[in-house]
Amino acid sequence: RVSQARGVVASAGDNAGKVLIDSNEWWTGPMxxxxxxxxxxxxxxxxxxxxxxxxxxxxxxxxxxxxxxxxxxxxxxxxxxxxxxxxxxxxxxxxxxxxxxxxxxxxxxxxxxxxxxxxxxxxxxxxxxxxxxxxxxxxxxxxxxxxxxxxxxxxxxxxxxxxxxxxxxxxxxxxxxxxxxxxxxxxxxxxxxxxxxxxxxxxxxxxxxxxxxxxxxxxxxxxxxxxxxxxxxxxxxxxxxxxxxxxxxxxxxxxTRAQEIVQRRNEMTANREMTFAHLRQRGISYIPSVANMFIVDWKRPAKPVREAFAKQGVIIGRNWPIWPNCSRITVGSESDMRSFCKALDTVIA
Ligand code: PLP
The missing domain is CATH 3.40.640.10 (Type I PLP-dependent aspartate aminotransferase-like (Major domain))
Structure with missing residues (x-):
């Protein structure tokens, strides 16, 4: 019931080939x-x-x-x-x-x-x-x-x-x-x-x-x-x-793999900052984040925006009722984030 209420997307099987940046997961497997x-x-x-x-x-x-x-x-x-x-x-x-x-x-x-x-x-x-x-x-x-x-x-x-x-x-x-x-x-x-x-x-x-x-x-x-x-x-x-x-x-x-933890953090940060640069270029508001997710303020209802991204094969995160115009985006791989930026240009057009 809760999953449905939050709009959690269906199983990975249904999402094969899609860019999954909705659930704050890491984009590859364990170390x-x-x-x-x-x-x-x-x-x-x-x-x-x-x-x-x-x-x-x-x-x-x-x-x-x-x-x-x-x-x-x-x-x-x-x-x-x-x-x-x-x-x-x-x-x-x-x-x-x-x-x-x-x-x-x-x-x-x-x-x-x-x-x-x-x-x-x-x-x-x-x-x-x-x-x-x-x-x-x-x-x-x-x-x-x-x-x-x-x-x-x-x-x-x-x-x-x-x-x-x-x-x-x-x-x-x-x-x-x-x-x-x-x-x-x-x-x-x-x-x-x-x-x-x-x-x-x-x-x-x-x-x-x-x-x-x-x-x-x-x-x-x-x-x-x-x-x-x-x-x-x-x-x-x-x-x-x-x-x-x-x-x-x-x-x-x-x-215990301290070096790999730092490597993963750095890789994610680079992908996040690349995405932020794109958002700034397009004049889209976001909340600066220190984690692998961030909030984008579309200044219009987030639910149809999420659906528009899904049509582009990019599954973005949910919105919280307190901020109906905002979506949560998970930071994925460099390729995921390039797909997000490309889909974004279509969605905002
Ligand atoms: N706490 C926070 C803030 C989360 O975002 C999540 C999952 O997304 C969890 C806890 C629960 O994660 P898990 O049960 O997978 O450890």
């Missing part, structure tokens, strides 16, 4: 070392065996992020712990404060739970900045303050100093949920430092974006063990068994 490790694990798929790679992944992430291993929990993607955090820390007395536009599952879960929901709009006059003071004012007794940084769909960053301010001023018993799905594209400091300092912060990560593993399903939550444990309280099933051994092996072989 080569990841593909090799994952493929080797497929042949051992008869075994449950998740624990060794799970422990190794925790150790690797712990070293990279400076967070103890018992503060890290892997998941089949980060969408699951995102929704669980809302279920766990929100209640009829303690609602959710989120941004608008932002990644929707936080507020969709709050709506489903029927808990108080406040959305703080990102405003052009404020440079689309996350206003953490407005977030606190919107509900001084919330259970969760959700910040996606870089934000999906704007690609804008919330500086760590602002997150620190919110953590220092928020009510006791609440958490600040920092969704860092796109942080590798920005290369900026992580809120993991606040987790390491024992604050009421949960950080989410995913392997679905820069690591090219969206279909393999692997994500992480980082937080104090007492917070992470609360998120598990309704699980009768051992959490390790939710994880695919193939995804664990692929993720483990990829996460």
């Amino acid at each position: 080569e070392a990841g593909v090799r490790a994952g493929a080797a694990m497929v042949a051992q798929g008869n075994r449950y065996w998740p624990n060794r790679n799970r422990q190794d992944l925790l150790k690797a992430v712990s070293e990279i992020e400076g967070v103890p291993t018992d503060h890290i929990m892997p998941w089949p993607g980060s969408g699951d712990p995102l929704c669980r955090a809302i279920v766990t820390f929100c209640s009829p007395q303690r609602g959710l404060v989120t941004l608008d536009p932002t990644y929707e599952p936080s507020w969709e879960t709050a709506e489903w739970l029927k808990v108080p929901l406040a959305k703080v709009a990102l405003r052009p006059e404020n440079n689309w900045k996350t206003d953490v003071r407005a977030m606190l004012a919107a509900n001084p007794n919330a259970g969760v303050y959700y910040i996606c940084s870089p934000n999906n769909p704007t690609g804008t960053l919330t500086p760590i100093a602002d997150i620190e301010w919110l953590v220092a001023n928020k009510p006791a018993g609440s958490i600040v949920l920092v969704d860092e799905a796109y942080i590798h594209f920005a290369g900026t400091p992580s809120a993991a430092s606040l987790v390491a300092a024992g604050k009421d912060v949960i950080v989410l990560r995913t392997f679905s974006k820069l690591f090219g593993m969206a279909g393999l399903r692997l994500g992480l939550s980082m937080g104090r063990p007492d917070l992470l444990e609360k998120m598990m309280r309704y699980d009768g099933f051992s959490q390790s068994f939710m994880l695919s051994t193939v995804a664990l092996a692929t993720g483990l072989a990829s996460v």
Whole structure:
């Protein structure tokens, strides 16, 4: 139902040969070392065996992020712990404060739970900045303050100093949920430092974006063990068994490859900046982004524009109700972005 509401396009089979810049995916597969490790694990798929790679992944992430291993929990993607955090820390007395536009599952879960929901709009006059003071004012007794940084769909960053301010001023018993799905594209400091300092912060990560593993399903939550444990309280099933051994092996072989992470970031940035130059030449407004997606303001309804792009074989992203004239565009390969620019010239003509 939610997928239909958001206009998520059909399966890749239906989109064969099309330029897919709608879902913030990486345009090729996982890193080569990841593909090799994952493929080797497929042949051992008869075994449950998740624990060794799970422990190794925790150790690797712990070293990279400076967070103890018992503060890290892997998941089949980060969408699951995102929704669980809302279920766990929100209640009829303690609602959710989120941004608008932002990644929707936080507020969709709050709506489903029927808990108080406040959305703080990102405003052009404020440079689309996350206003953490407005977030606190919107509900001084919330259970969760959700910040996606870089934000999906704007690609804008919330500086760590602002997150620190919110953590220092928020009510006791609440958490600040920092969704860092796109942080590798920005290369900026992580809120993991606040987790390491024992604050009421949960950080989410995913392997679905820069690591090219969206279909393999692997994500992480980082937080104090007492917070992470609360998120598990309704699980009768051992959490390790939710994880695919193939995804664990692929993720483990990829996460330590710092040089390839930078290479992927640089390649994406070059493609994004090339596209921005084209938009500027055509006088089309966009929001400067530090991630692999950006918002374009068509100054007319975005839905027909999306359909016009689809007719050109270019599948662009959805729009958010708060900004009906804007579309989200994912940064794809150089060739994808050249196709986007070419289709754009036809669509705006
Ligand atoms: N968080 C953000 C901000 C996202 O954009 C996405 C996916 O697009 C997710 C979380 C969930 O990703 P996954 O469940 O694939 O890790």
